[in-house]
Structures are given as structure tokens and as C-alpha cells.
Amino acid sequence: MKNPWQLTPRNNVSFLKFGANVSLRAFFGQSGPWFETGDMDGDKNSIFHDVDGSVTNYNDSYVARIDNYLVRHPKCVNVTEWNGVTCSGKYAQVYVQARNPQNLTMSIVRDEYPSNPMTLRGINQKAPYQQYQPVVMLEKGYTIHWNTQSPQTTHLYLINFDKGDWLRIGLCYPPDTSFQVMSQIVKSQTFPVEEYQPVSSIEELQKRRTEGKYFFDNSTGLLFLFLQAKHNRDGPQL
Template sequence: GEPGPWFNQLDMDGDKTSVFHDLDGSVSEYPGSYLTKDDNWLVRHPDCINVPDWRGAICSGRYAQMYIQAYKSSNLRMKIIKNDFPSHPLYLEGALTRSTHYQQYQPVITLQKGYTIHWDQTAPAELAIWLINFNKGDWIRVGLCYPRGTTFSILSDVHNRLLKQTSKTGTFVRTLQMDKVEQSYPGRSHYYWDEDSGLLFLKLKAQNEREKFAFCSMKGCERIKIKALLPRNAGISDCTATAYPRFTERAIVDVPMPRKLFGAQLKTKDHFLEVKMESSRQHFFHLRNDFAYIEVDGRRYPCSEDGIQIVVIDGSRGHVVSHGSFRNAILQGIPWQLFNYVAAIPDNSIVLMASKGRYITRGPWTRVLEKLGADKGLKLKEKMAFVGFKGSFRPIWVTLETEDHKAKIFQVVPIPVVRKKKL
């Protein structure tokens, strides 16, 4: 059949915002986890595990959804950013046809986080935000981009879709202090208009109980309605440049990742191998601490010396067959020890590599990375983590991360390793 109007080529709104709850772990091998698209940073956190074969990620968290309805405009493109990953925005075109008098955007969001919302044209003069799948007390903070000189009228209501009745539940009054946005009373909340950044800040909090599988509360759908009086000839309402890094938040893991199923817990011989690698540099005042490790299915191989560490895994069964480290003194010049080590690795092997400390970032040794699947002509930075493969083809999951301060890979590799088509 044909894909629906919200799904196609993994690049439409439905594709971008899909989240699947794997209760028993029968799909991901992580019971209770959520599966999402790998580039949906609205629902990701630092410990999510990538699944390159699916172009997806395995995550944990508490999620809900917003319906953002922009009235008298159907052709706006919306950009939404989670404040802890400002360099990873999500763009949505809207779920409705362009011929309608309004457009609806339906991002899935992580609860108890802050977001900003931007537009590719002037912000809509009328917005309604529906709180979908929010339990009582659940909240998010949003900063909506508007032109300078805008004034606002904001209220909250409950819409009973069955009875087709709407009742006003409160108003938002302006405050000149950002932290007052956190304070709300029955029927009275605050908004903060930060004209310097162009962001209107609101805290959206569900006030009513919800039945288990209903997407709105028992009293109806809770909504916030914003009417904005916009100045004439206002330009594009994209406040990203003024919002960040000012409103950037530190990325933390609120809900720990579930433990992976192993051994007899797995239903089939085909399974995932969990691979975690990190190479980072931390400063404590004048002290510098370099930290690096490779971890395979929960077993950690710490890196002790400056240079690179290698762990080799049998691609048929997923067992570690060897591991070693190569100091900087070996990496300089013609590193025959490293070349011979890699030459002796059997075909169909997964090869993990991580740097530690001030390692050699250039020179003949980097050809090893290319032989194991890295792109030709690569340029390494101060930190490096690599998942490679020695064999007759290049699997989709071959990954190289290299950054100045921190390189990190959390991903799964399918066992046994076989050639697959790219999604």
C-alpha cells in the first residue's frame, strides 16, 4: 500500500515524532524502553542507545504530546528545540493539508523540560496548545518566538469533545520576573515576555486527572490559547540566535535506561550486542583528567595509557576475542605493531577503538580506521571513539565520533553480522 499523509521516506511529521513503547523488550531487548527516530532530540537524553540499522534509538523517559494549532495560517514551518540539545532542532510541516484555515503540529515531548518554538515566517497571531497524554501535575516550559513589540492575551480552558462544550479555567497575567512563571494558582498563571530574546515564556501544567488510555483529562482537553497583537511588517519569528546559549540547560537522565535482556532471556539467537565507548577530558580548576573506556554487554575495559585501545569481537557470536592498547610511542612513525595486530584480526570481526589522553591524531596509523570502515581522508580531533568492522562489506552501523572534548558512542550491533540494505 501507499504510505499515509504523515509517513514517507522517514522524513514526514509522523516519521519524525513516532515513539513506540516496548513494554516487554521483545523488539529492542530493553524492557520498558521507548523506541524513537535517532534524530528526534525532543525525546532523547545522553544515555539513549542508537540502533543504526533502524535509524532509531532506544530511550527511557516520561513523554507526552502537544497539539499546537496555528490559526489563519496553514503554511508555516515550525521549529521546536529542547533546551538541553539546542543544536538539534526538530522541524515540523504540520499534520493538515495546506488548504485548511489552520495548521496543527504534534510533537512528542519529554515532560519536565524546557523548549523553544520558532517559525519560518511571522509567528501566528492565534495559537492553541493542547496538552495531550499529560497526567495531572505533568508540566513543560515553553518559550514561543514573537516579534518585538507584540502584546498578548492568554487564557486556559477545558474542551469537552464529546459534549462539544468549552469552559474557561484561567488567565495568564504578565510578570516581569522569569521565576514567577513557575508560580501558578487556580485560575491564575503568569507569562514572562522576554523582549530581548523575543521569547514568550509559559509553564504548561495539567490540572486534571486522566484515565489510563485517554489522551485528554476526564474533564476534557486542557488547552492554552494565545492571542498576539503583532506589530506591522514583522519579520521571521526565529529567535534561536538570541535564545541560545542563554537558555541552554544541562542534559540529564531523569529516567535510567532499563537493563538489557541477556542469554536465556532472549527468545532468538539473533540479538543485539550493547556497545558503549567514551573518551573525554574534564578540567577541575588547574587539574586535567582524561577518561576513557570501552564496554561490551556490561563488561568494561578501561583505558589506562595515553594512546588507543582496541577490543575485537567475533561477529558471528558476539564474544570478545581479544583486546589491547597501543601507546603514543607506538603510534608515531610507522606503527608496525598496530598494523600487524589489525592484520591478524579474523574477517567478520567487530572492532571497537577509543582514544585516551593526548593521542596521536595524524599519521600512517589512521589508515587502520579506513580499513575498518571509516571514511577516507578522515580528520581526527582530540577525542575519538570508533565502531568498525573487518570483513568484505561495510555494515550500516560503522560509526566514528571525534570531538575536541568528548567522543561518545552508545549503540547496539546486530549479532550475527550480515549484509543488510540501508533504510
């Protein structure tokens, strides 16, 4: 452990065999001399994909740290001796860059578990931006808050999304903030920039999820938008 950066849910394991004397097939650490506080971003987002159930006895399952409510759902199974939880579902990551200011702590919370946010310190404290990469469950809603002033510029990148995969993200800003929301495919060549347009309600945003729209709820200070992969990923699909 003591990992400042996130693992990917595309970390697959299969065909594992354990000896009769192996008491722990997985372990996500605990506070102490080996793991310190277990409070780094990568520790909190530890996850792997048990393809054939050779670790968990559940085919096509994902194993994460027990206190990670970003990836949970009601049918997950706690494995307390591992300090872990076993879940089914579809998972990916969102890579977040925050600029001006660039030394923020980010808090992200799933809509279904508002009392269980994950706080991420980010890495590259001396860079012109701070970066975070939480593991998320697809087709869910998340809200991002900051420990002080919201960044003037935030970049959101879809990591390990397949075509059609989506998330709804809410970003916290002061009331009456003005926005310029843009989308662009980042590859070796330049692609045109799509500028998002505002809508008047969260219900309209939901209906027009694929159209490049956003909604700012001035009463709560939350900017909502959908992140959706519109193209297939390059390379092998693991």
C-alpha cells in the same frame, strides 16, 4: 513510513517474539525508493513503547528515530542498524494549531539540544489553521519558531498528559508584542476561561508554574509559559 501525522508514545508493544532469522527487530527507514526522504512529520516523530523489553531488552523503554532530539537524554542508547534510539522517560504530545497565517513551517527545539531542532510542515494546508503534534519529553523546556511571521493565534493542547505532567514552552514573537493568554478545559460542556497574567522574570515564572502566568522576554522575543495537566484524563490509562 511516509506518514504525515504523528504516532503516539502510548503505542505499546509487549510479548513479542522474533524468529532466529529476523535481523531487524525495528527499523525507522532511510532515504530511498521505499521511504523517499523520510521528511514527513509522522516519520520524524515515529515512536513506540516497549513495555516489557521484548524488542529492545530494556523494560519500559521507548524507541524513536535516531535523529529525534526532542525525546533524547544522555542515557539513551543509539541502535544504528534500526536508525533508532532507545530511551527511558515520560513522553506525551503537544497539539499545536496556528492561525493567521495558517501555512507556516514550525521549528521546535529542546533546551538541552539547541543545535538539533525538528522542523514540521504540518497538515491541512487548505484549512483555516495549520496543525502539528510533536512528541515531547515531559518536564522539559521547548522553544517554537516559525519560518515567517508568527501566527496571530496559537492554540496548544495537551495530549496524553497525566495529572501533574508539565512542559515549559517558549513561543517566538516580535519585540513589544501584546498578548492575551488564556486557558480552558475542552470537553463536552463549557468550562470557564482562565486568563494568564504576566510576571517579570523567568525565575518568577518557574516559581509560580501552576498559577497561570506567562513571561515575555522582550530582548529575545520569546513568550514563556508552562503547560500543566491539572486533572486526570478520562478513559483507560494505558
